[in-house]
Amino acid sequence: MRRERIVLLIVLVLICSAAVIFSGTESHSQEKKSAENTVSCITAKCHADINKVKYVHGPVGEGACDKCHGEAKGHIENPKKFKFKAIEDISKACYSCHDNFKTKKFIHSPVEEGECTSCHNPHGSDYKFQMVSKGGEVCFECHDDEIIKGKWVHGPAAVGGCIACHEPHVSDYEKNLRAKGSELCYMCHTDKAESIQQAAFVHKPVSEDCASCHNPHSAAKEFMLEAGAPELCVGCHEDIKNQLSNVSVKHGAIDRDKSCLNCHDAHMSQIAKNLKMEPMDLCLSCHNQEYKREKGESVANITKWLAENTDHHGPIKQKDCSGCHNPHGSNSFRILRNDYPPTFYKPFAVENYNLCFGCHEKTIALNPDTTKLTNFRNGSQNLHFLHVNKAIKGRTCRACHETHASNFPKHIRESVPFGVWDLPVNYEKTESGGSCAPGCHKIKQYDRVKKVTNE
Numbered sequence: 001m002r003r004e005r006i007v008l009l010i011v012l013v014l015i016c017s018a019a020v021i022f023s024g025t026e027s028h029s030q031e032k033k034s035a036e037n038t039v040s041c042i043t044a045k046c047h048a049d050i051n052k053v054k055y056v057h058g059p060v061g062e063g064a065c066d067k068c069h070g071e072a073k074g075h076i077e078n079p080k081k082f083k084f085k086a087i088e089d090i091s092k093a094c095y096s097c098h099d100n101f102k103t104k105k106f107i108h109s110p111v112e113e114g115e116c117t118s119c120h121n122p123h124g125s126d127y128k129f130q131m132v133s134k135g136g137e138v139c140f141e142c143h144d145d146e147i148i149k150g151k152w153v154h155g156p157a158a159v160g161g162c163i164a165c166h167e168p169h170v171s172d173y174e175k176n177l178r179a180k181g182s183e184l185c186y187m188c189h190t191d192k193a194e195s196i197q198q199a200a201f202v203h204k205p206v207s208e209d210c211a212s213c214h215n216p217h218s219a220a221k222e223f224m225l226e227a228g229a230p231e232l233c234v235g236c237h238e239d240i241k242n243q244l245s246n247v248s249v250k251h252g253a254i255d256r257d258k259s260c261l262n263c264h265d266a267h268m269s270q271i272a273k274n275l276k277m278e279p280m281d282l283c284l285s286c287h288n289q290e291y292k293r294e295k296g297e298s299v300a301n302i303t304k305w306l307a308e309n310t311d312h313h314g315p316i317k318q319k320d321c322s323g324c325h326n327p328h329g330s331n332s333f334r335i336l337r338n339d340y341p342p343t344f345y346k347p348f349a350v351e352n353y354n355l356c357f358g359c360h361e362k363t364i365a366l367n368p369d370t371t372k373l374t375n376f377r378n379g380s381q382n383l384h385f386l387h388v389n390k391a392i393k394g395r396t397c398r399a400c401h402e403t404h405a406s407n408f409p410k411h412i413r414e415s416v417p418f419g420v421w422d423l424p425v426n427y428e429k430t431e432s433g434g435s436c437a438p439g440c441h442k443i444k445q446y447d448r449v450k451k452v453t454n455e
């Protein structure tokens with residue numbers, strides 16, 4: 001009975017072939033031939049379920065089993081005849097209808113090896129593109145699913161949307177990515193792309209590769225970061241790392257809350273150095289309060305001081321707190337960029353005042369006599385020299401000057417802390433000199449034009 005049917009089939013095929021040669025259209029031939037195979041291969045008894053799936057592969061739907069398995073002849077006697085001899089034969093079969101993929105620089109290993117069927121069922125499946133399983137499961141047949149086991153998982157990776165970022169077959173980019181560097185992320189994060197493109201300053205790794213900070217799959221920290229600030233930052237910024245481990249005074253802002261991100265934006269800014277605000281506004285956004293300390297001096301409210309003392313020191317007028325303070329830390333008290341004595345008295349050495357002399361002439365404290373180096377003189381006697389330049393009990397600048405702002409001329413202080421006492425300065429300025437009646441001595445006057453003789 002069966003043999004008869006096969007004989008009949010062969011006859012029919014021969015007739016059809018003849019018809020094709022006659023008509024000269026190949027596609028017509030395929031259709032007919034397929035129709036015949038449907039009859040032969042998919043029956044109630046044989047391969048009945050092969051097309052009972054949601055996505056049936058084109059040639060299977062048409063019953064063109066022979067396109068891959070070859071001529072049906074002899075199959076019943078020897079079912080093994082239909083097995084592919086080598087894996088290469090499978091991909092060769094696929095490429096006989098589909099374009100050869102291997103035209104790009106990066107070829108996914110199973111594609112290179114011709115293992116099409118590790119991902120696609122050659123007949124059909126319940127998943128689009130006849131995938132052997134759903135979404136990321138296909139990939140995890142071969143790849144470790146550790147990559148999505150971090151605490152914070154990226155949306156598309158979590159739901160198996162691997163191919164949103166990776167080409168399954170071949171790609172122009174490493175790791176079979178669909179785009180290079182940050183462009184990959186911009187495919188979906190269009191709002192970030194827009195704000196970054198509009199920013200005046202973009203952090204270099206952000207314009208190069210988002211994945212240098214974010215794990216594209218999952219990671220231990222929020223936003224799929226491998227580490228938070230400061231570790232994340234100093235991983236690249238070795239110089240800052242060294243600086244912070246060497247300084248004796250670290251800025252309190254580094255150890256609090258968001259650390260580096262208190263001041264810097266991780267991605268971009270309209271302000272240089274990726275600052276979150278204009279530099280002085282940034283400092284005053286925190287120093288608009290007093291920080292009380294258990295031990296040592298508290299940290300005064302600078303906003304309040306600047307509001308109450310209206311003659312601001314030059315660099316503050318220029319809104320440059322960093323001219324004197326290193327925002328990260330330093331080896332001088334109060335995170336000062338350079339040497340400056342923290343005390344009322346200090347034996348004189350010019351280096352003690354590197355901070356001030358970074359911007360002002362050091363000669364004001366070096367020459368005992370002058371007619372031009374400083375206005376703080378009595379006749380030609382240099383009173384800066386007199387007070388400051390002493391082997392013992394040299395007065396430091398702070399004895400007379402405020403560094404941030406004052407209500408007295410030349411940033412002279414109203415008073416200066418002297419132990420527990422707020423020592424008053426009582427400075428008065430005149431046309432060609434001035435006077436003071438500090439807690440240190442009786443009232444003394446100076447005049448540049450007509451030298452005054454004080455008692």
Ligand code: HEC
Nearest residue numbers: 041047050059060063064065067068083084090093117122
């Ligand atoms: C696109 C190529 C292709 C077409 C078309 C095709 N097959 Fe297959 N078939 C394969 C491949 C590849 C294998 C797996 C061979 C291997 O792994 O050794 C296979 C395996 C089989 C097997 C072995 C059992 C299994 O499922 O793995 C049967 C049975 C089979 N095919 C029947 C059919 C029938 C019936 C048709 C037509 C309705 C058909 N095939 C059409 C490629 C195809």
Ligand code: HEC
Nearest residue numbers: 057058059067068090093094096097116117120122129130
């Ligand atoms: C006889 C020709 C032929 C062979 C051989 C063949 N295919 Fe196909 N394939 C088709 C046709 C026809 C379609 C349906 C195309 C369509 O619907 O646009 C198709 C569709 C597909 C699709 C789904 C594409 C889509 O857009 O839905 C995949 C995946 C696929 N084939 C993989 C393979 C693999 C893997 C092999 C080798 C095992 C293979 N094909 C061998 C003809 C073939």
Ligand code: HEC
Nearest residue numbers: 091094095098110111114115116118119120129163168169
């Ligand atoms: C690592 C898994 C994997 C392997 C291996 C693989 N594919 Fe695919 N293939 C896919 C996925 C996933 C899609 C769906 C692609 C998409 O949505 O862009 C696809 C889509 C296709 C399509 C339809 C869309 C298109 O890009 O033309 C064809 C045809 C196809 N594959 C053929 C093959 C052939 C032929 C091989 C072997 C040389 C192969 N695939 C190997 C995963 C794979």
Ligand code: HEC
Nearest residue numbers: 109110115118119138139141142162163166168174175176
């Ligand atoms: C049949 C096994 C297999 C499957 C299935 C598979 N891969 Fe691969 N994949 C490999 C092998 C093997 C390599 C090469 C590994 C290597 O070089 O370390 C690789 C490499 C990769 C690479 C790195 C490429 C590179 O240049 O280093 C990526 C990305 C990748 N696969 C993604 C996927 C995705 C996404 C899927 C699911 C769509 C997938 N793979 C499915 C076997 C597979």
Ligand code: HEC
Nearest residue numbers: 136139140143148156157160161162164165166175211216
């Ligand atoms: C948002 C885009 C994106 C998604 C979604 C995504 N990947 Fe990746 N994948 C990448 C990028 C980017 C790299 C390169 C990372 C690098 O170079 O550090 C990568 C690398 C890989 C690698 C190579 C591993 C390595 O460390 O070199 C594999 C394997 C991989 N991905 C598999 C997957 C699988 C499986 C999925 C789905 C669960 C997936 N990817 C989802 C973007 C993505």
Ligand code: HEC
Nearest residue numbers: 154155156164165184185187188189210211214216223224
């Ligand atoms: C295929 C689209 C797609 C691509 C490509 C993509 N993402 Fe995403 N990403 C998402 C989705 C969807 C979410 C979840 C959105 C949400 O929760 O608001 C997300 C969330 C994120 C989050 C967390 C945001 C939050 O507020 O919690 C970060 C960080 C992120 N992605 C970074 C990246 C990086 C870096 C890349 C490139 C390596 C990238 N994404 C590529 C789709 C994508």
Ligand code: HEC
Nearest residue numbers: 182185186189192205206209210212213214223261266267
């Ligand atoms: C230098 C490291 C670094 C790079 C590079 C980087 N990010 Fe981020 N990203 C972070 C940090 C840190 C956070 C957390 C922000 C915070 O806490 O203020 C973050 C947060 C995010 C968020 C969620 C919060 C938000 O700002 O919307 C998204 C989305 C994001 N990044 C996308 C990207 C994209 C896209 C790129 C590439 C264009 C990228 N990132 C490059 C460090 C980085």
Ligand code: HEC
Nearest residue numbers: 204205212213229232233235236260261264266272273274
């Ligand atoms: C993947 C390495 C990397 C990471 C992580 C990183 N940076 Fe950067 N950063 C750079 C590079 C590269 C530059 C550019 C340096 C240059 O041009 O000299 C830079 C520049 C900067 C600049 C100076 C910008 C300018 O305009 O001069 C600041 C500020 C900065 N980073 C802060 C941070 C902070 C804060 C973090 C942590 C959230 C961080 N960086 C994490 C690599 C990194």
Ligand code: HEC
Nearest residue numbers: 230233234237240253254259260262263264273279322327
């Ligand atoms: C209190 C605010 C603040 C904090 C906290 C802070 N920075 Fe800065 N950072 C600044 C300011 C202000 C500048 C600009 C200094 C200048 O112009 O001299 C700067 C400059 C930089 C630069 C540019 C190079 C340089 O020295 O000029 C890098 C890199 C940098 N910071 C990294 C970091 C890292 C990493 C952290 C965390 C460990 C951090 N910053 C914490 C305020 C801060």
Ligand code: HEC
Nearest residue numbers: 249252253262282283286291292293299321325327334335
């Ligand atoms: C995010 C908040 C924040 C910002 C912004 C900030 N600081 Fe601070 N600052 C602190 C904290 C907290 C302390 C430590 C207070 C304490 O010790 O209790 C501190 C301490 C100081 C000290 C005293 C240092 C010491 O140890 O004696 C100075 C000086 C200082 N900051 C200057 C600045 C300058 C200049 C800027 C701007 C570049 C700035 N700060 C920005 C929070 C901030």
Ligand code: HEC
Nearest residue numbers: 283284287298299300302315316320321323324334398403
């Ligand atoms: C001309 C240099 C200079 C500039 C500019 C400067 N500072 Fe200072 N700052 C100092 C010196 C010196 C001290 C130590 C004063 C002392 O102890 O007498 C100090 C002390 C401080 C302190 C500790 C306050 C306290 O309790 O004694 C803070 C906070 C501070 N500065 C913040 C700022 C901020 C904010 C700015 C910008 C608005 C700024 N500084 C600009 C030199 C400067």
Ligand code: HEC
Nearest residue numbers: 313314315323324340355356358359360397401403410411
């Ligand atoms: C970053 C540079 C810079 C540093 C550091 C600096 N100053 Fe000044 N100072 C200036 C500028 C600029 C002016 C304004 C000069 C002008 O208006 O002609 C000024 C003005 C003064 C004046 C008033 C001069 C006048 O003629 O009105 C005094 C007093 C003064 N500074 C004292 C100091 C002391 C004390 C220090 C050290 C604690 C110091 N400065 C550190 C830049 C600096």
Ligand code: HEC
Nearest residue numbers: 353356360364374375376387388395396397399400410433
């Ligand atoms: C004993 C008090 C006193 C001490 C200590 C003192 N100054 Fe002065 N300084 C003055 C007075 C008073 C003036 C105003 C002179 C005038 O214009 O009549 C002045 C003026 C200045 C000026 C304006 C330019 C000038 O010389 O006329 C600068 C700059 C200055 N001092 C810097 C310093 C520095 C830096 C130190 C520490 C090394 C210091 N002063 C220490 C009292 C002092």
